[in-house]
Amino acid sequence: MYSRAYKAAVGIPPLAWVAGFLLLPYALLFAYSFWQVGAQQVIHRWNLGNYRELFDNPMYLEVLFRSMKIAGAVTAFALLLGYPLAYYLSFRSRRKELLYQLVIVPLWVSYLVRAYSWKTILGSDGVLNTLLQYVHVVRHPVESLLYSPFAVVLTLTHIYTPFAFLPIYASLEHIPRRLVEASEDLGATPARTFLRVILPLSLPGVLAGATFAFVLSLGDFLAPLLLGGPSGIMISNVVVSLFGAAYNWPLGAAISLSMLVLVVVLLSIVQRAERKLSFG
Amino acid sequence: MTVRLRTERPNDSQSRWLPTYAAAVFAFLYLPIVVLIVYSFNGQSVGGFPPRDLTTHWYRVLASDDAMWDSVVNSLEVALAAVALALAFGLPAALALDRVKFPGKQLFRRLVLLPLILPGIITGLSLLMLFVAAGMKLSLLTITLGHGTALISVATTELFAGLQALDRAQEEASLDLGANYWQTFWRVTLPNLRLSIVGAALLIFTLSIDEIAVSFFLIGRSNTLPLEIWSRLRRGMTPEINAVSTLIFGFSLITILVWYRLRVRGRVVAEEIA
Numbered sequence: 001m002y003s004r005a006y007k008a009a010v011g012i013p014p015l016a017w018v019a020g021f022l023l024l025p026y027a028l029l030f031a032y033s034f035w036q037v038g039a040q041q042v043i044h045r046w047n048l049g050n051y052r053e054l055f056d057n058p059m060y061l062e063v064l065f066r067s068m069k070i071a072g073a074v075t076a077f078a079l080l081l082g083y084p085l086a087y088y089l090s091f092r093s094r095r096k097e098l099l100y101q102l103v104i105v106p107l108w109v110s111y112l113v114r115a116y117s118w119k120t121i122l123g124s125d126g127v128l129n130t131l132l133q134y135v136h137v138v139r140h141p142v143e144s145l146l147y148s149p150f151a152v153v154l155t156l157t158h159i160y161t162p163f164a165f166l167p168i169y170a171s172l173e174h175i176p177r178r179l180v181e182a183s184e185d186l187g188a189t190p191a192r193t194f195l196r197v198i199l200p201l202s203l204p205g206v207l208a209g210a211t212f213a214f215v216l217s218l219g220d221f222l223a224p225l226l227l228g229g230p231s232g233i234m235i236s237n238v239v240v241s242l243f244g245a246a247y248n249w250p251l252g253a254a255i256s257l258s259m260l261v262l263v264v265v266l267l268s269i270v271q272r273a274e275r276k277l278s279f280g
Numbered sequence: 281m282t283v284r285l286r287t288e289r290p291n292d293s294q295s296r297w298l299p300t301y302a303a304a305v306f307a308f309l310y311l312p313i314v315v316l317i318v319y320s321f322n323g324q325s326v327g328g329f330p331p332r333d334l335t336t337h338w339y340r341v342l343a344s345d346d347a348m349w350d351s352v353v354n355s356l357e358v359a360l361a362a363v364a365l366a367l368a369f370g371l372p373a374a375l376a377l378d379r380v381k382f383p384g385k386q387l388f389r390r391l392v393l394l395p396l397i398l399p400g401i402i403t404g405l406s407l408l409m410l411f412v413a414a415g416m417k418l419s420l421l422t423i424t425l426g427h428g429t430a431l432i433s434v435a436t437t438e439l440f441a442g443l444q445a446l447d448r449a450q451e452e453a454s455l456d457l458g459a460n461y462w463q464t465f466w467r468v469t470l471p472n473l474r475l476s477i478v479g480a481a482l483l484i485f486t487l488s489i490d491e492i493a494v495s496f497f498l499i500g501r502s503n504t505l506p507l508e509i510w511s512r513l514r515r516g517m518t519p520e521i522n523a524v525s526t527l528i529f530g531f532s533l534i535t536i537l538v539w540y541r542l543r544v545r546g547r548v549v550a551e552e553i554a
Contacts, residue, residue: 025406108532219399
């Protein structure tokens with residue numbers, strides 16, 4: 001139906017961009033991961049050394065597992081916070097459009113500054129500690145609020161809850177209200193209606209939100225850098241230092257590539273699950 | 281006109297906890313912002329609760345901070361260029377995805393949308409390798425290319441949604457009346473997409489202004505605003521950073537309200553036409 005010229009015009013620019021700025025860089029990442037570093041230079045000798053290092057050295061696996069645990073915790077909390085919020089906005093709120101915008105607005109405040117605000121809140125003489133001492137829950141400031149995995153999980157949950165909220169809200173909005181009405185007409189309690197009608201129909205949104213929260217927090221390096229302390233280091237911090245002071249681009253590339261593969265695999269699994277769960 | 285369905289009555293006997301819970305989540309989302317704004321008036325430069333000696337001193341310091349404003353200008357330049365780049369490539373991509381059948385379409389779609397979900401560090405590092413291999417020096421240009429690459433996905437998504445909502449009949453009528461594809465595109469398709477394009481542009485602009493993960497690896501000698509803030513944070517926090525962030529928050533709030541107004545007006549117009 002469309003002329004060759006039209007197809008070329010709409011097809012070639014994005015394809016060129018995909019090839020040049022996505023595929024080519026990923027190919028370079030791939031290549032680098034098989035090289036080595038020595039004497040301040042990258043040696044282009046193809047070998048599996050980096051990958052062997054990843055599996056043999058327990059430090060990398062430990063950091064990776066910690067990162068996945070943190071990402072898992074963030075995802076769980078983001079869903080726990082985001083789903084009820086989305087449900088309230090979609091089904092119970094009179095001003096859902098305004099409230100929707102209010103959920104998004106914090107996203108426009110710089111990530112860095114929000115993370116640093118949490119530092120102020122969690123510090124030894126910060127908001128939270130002062131409050132806890134004021135109500136006599138503790139007598140001395142709790143040191144481990146800051147510079148710990150707890151601080152990282154808290155901050156990342158704050159950052160990524162809106163990302164979980166958005167697709168859940170979208171899928172809840174898509175549910176035809178007459179289905180809910182029908183369920184109630186047939187005598188189901190609100191809880192039953194929720195469990196058997198609303199929740200299953202909203203699962204694609206939940207999956208999308210969970211994927212966003214998990215992948216983005218897994219690859220996050222800013223919050224751990226600012227608030228994690230030595231016990232809160234995540235896998236991306238390792239990569240950042242390998243490209244910085246630790247100067248080992250090939251090893252950094254190997255880890256990055258592994259993360260890329262992990263994300264792509266995760267996405268395919270989620271997409272397949274979504275297809276099975278969607279009703280048409 | 282919306283009919284109030286039974287399920288949307290907010291005073292049902294159940295779920296008194298739900299509104300409270302929702303309010304608590306909102307409080308959680310806004311706590312750091314409130315803290316941020318309050319502390320921008322902090323008389324002392326160290327943290328500590330409660331803030332003492334409220335003052336507008338830091339806003340005055342900010343006004344004469346040239347390095348900060350240079351980075352703001354840099355950020356604006358990069359953001360505008362990123363918007364142009366993202367739209368220039370995102371529009372053909374959206375058109376191709378919406379209308380043209382070609383082999384490997386699914387793969388193409390996945391690749392185009394990948395930077396949306398990929399952590400910024402991977403996009404940033406892979407592009408760093410590209411620029412190093414190409415012998416390019418890191419600069420605002422490389423940051424712009426990085427932002428463009430990451431944000432084309434956003435443009436494609438928004439424009440694709442806009443195209444899907446478009447009424448094909450108008451285009452078909454135009455073609456039937458003798459216009460060719462280009463004329464139809466310029467005079468029928470594009471004007472109808474205006475709302476999507478503006479919405480995408482605003483979104484991309486705001487995302488670019490705060491972008492840090494990708495920029496982190498592509499920075500040359502000139503800083504963008506987030507990177508300037510980052511380098512200051514390493515030396516220690518001052519409420520001046522709170523001040524500039526409060527201003528950004530205010531600015532972004534206004535941008536969102538403008539976007540919202542456009543959307544609402546567009547929908548009202550559409551409803552009046554329908």
